[in-house]
Amino acid sequence: MRIAIVTAISAFGSDRDTGPLCEALAAIGIATDHVAWDDPTVSWGRFDAALLRSPWNYSEQRPAFIGWTQRVARATRLLNPAHVVAWNTDKRYLAELGASGLAVVESHFIAPEQVIDALPDWDEFVVKPSVGAGSKGAARFRRSDHEAALVHARQLQAQGAHVLVQPYLADVDHVGETALVYFDGRFSHAVRKAALLGDDGSRRCSQSAPGVISPCEADAGQRGLAEAVLREAGQLLALQRPLAYARVDLLPSPSGPQLLELELTEPSVFLGSGDGAAARFAEAIEAHLQAG
Structure with missing residues (x-):
């Protein structure tokens, strides 16, 4: 093959x-x-x-x-x-997952043609396009930066983008983001990702920078949410079997983990951070090929 x-x-x-x-x-x-x-x-x-x-x-x-x-x-x-x-590849899928009652980071979507007079009233928040990769186009704002945030949102609209606005969950600054990797529906390993957006609205670092990614243990709450998200996505997409690969990105909050993104297209799966992960990925691919 x-x-x-x-x-x-x-x-x-x-x-x-x-x-x-x-x-x-x-x-x-x-x-x-x-x-x-x-x-x-x-x-x-x-x-x-x-x-x-x-x-x-x-x-x-x-x-x-x-x-x-x-x-x-x-x-x-x-x-x-x-x-x-x-x-x-369009983060508007978060609305579908959130509608099922899953713990999803609160997400507000604004269409390109929609007039924006105000944004949600949060202490800190993120404005980004609904289609994007690697935090491209994402910016972090404080309540006092409301006018700058409006300008950024309108610039995204002018490029034809749907705008996504989410609260900034501050616990990520000291806990980090947790990414859980699944191959053929089975949990493989997890990594901790340092926060990428600085409090001045800038990007702190690249995901490939040293120390940004580190192996970690996913706790029962994180595993439970990740697997519920995968089940719901499978139902929404009418999948006949688990996907060959998936990555579930979670943020910490006072009420427990919340889904930031479900990566089913081209996610980094951090094979160097999980013992035997490359072999598990290869076996999942082989299983899908053999399934015909």
Whole structure:
């Protein structure tokens, strides 16, 4: 078997998970080619599957990316599937998950054509586009920065974006964000991510900077919420089996963990932070290929 490890032309060599994953796949007899979704010369039908890993420029051209996933899904098996990608690449899915009663960070969405006169009255909050990756376009504001926040939101609207406004949960500054990784529906490992947005509205650091990511233990409350989120997503998406990979990002709050994002498209899965994680990921991919 041979699968395509899908990146973007601009992201070749950027994904730290690719090396360990390709080695683990080779160990079970699955060959890999590292190819870009935005390379028009690739013949996708020659692969047994295409695995999304680092197509990180999708947010800048989402309609083209969604169209590409649909074409590739007709030529080979796409992991994760195209309809999952279409749903998951716009954070408006948070409203659907929140409507089910899950603990989701409160999320307000503003359409591009909607007039914005005011934003939710929180001490601190984040304004970002509903389509984005790596905190791009996200900015943190205080109540006293309300006018600057309005300007930022309107700038996002002018770019055609739906705007997402969420309260800033301050516990993340000293506890961090917890990301739980699942392969084929089974928990693999968890990492702690340091807060990325500074209190001056700037970005503190890159996710790839030393010390930003560290292994951690997920507690029962975090595991319970993550697995409830995956179950609900499976029902919303009418999935017949668990997805090959998923990452559930949680923030701490006084009332317990809350869902920040459910990453089902191209998440870093931090294989270097979990013993045996690369082998578990490879086995999940093999299981999906064998399922036909």
